[in-house]
Ligand SMILES: Nc1ncnc2c1ncn2[C@@H]1O[C@H](COP(=O)(O)OP(=O)(O)OP(=O)(O)O)[C@@H](O)[C@H]1O
């Protein structure tokens with residue numbers, strides 16, 4: 818998934834998959850934690866490549 822928003826803030830870049838870490842007003846900080854949990858249940862991983870104007874989250878899931 819690619820978006821053209823402001824990018825992940827540098828201050829939390831190494832922690833965005835941890836629960837309750839949010840850079841957004843009113844964000845619960847649960848979205849990426851849950852997404853990562855579900856993807857890991859399928860032995861996959863999520864990659865994040867983010868800069869201002871282009872943020873790319875890739876979901877990698879192995880074929881059975
Ligand atoms: N596409 C994105 N672009 C920029 N920053 C992002 C993006 N996705 C996540 N982030 C950053 O990572 C933080 C953690 O994301 P996460 O989805 O876990 O929580 P959240 O979006 O704050 O709350 P919610 O539980 O409602 O999803 C966000 O608050 C935001 O700062």
Ligand SMILES: [Mg+2]
Nearest residue numbers: 844847848849
């Ligand atoms: Mg979210």
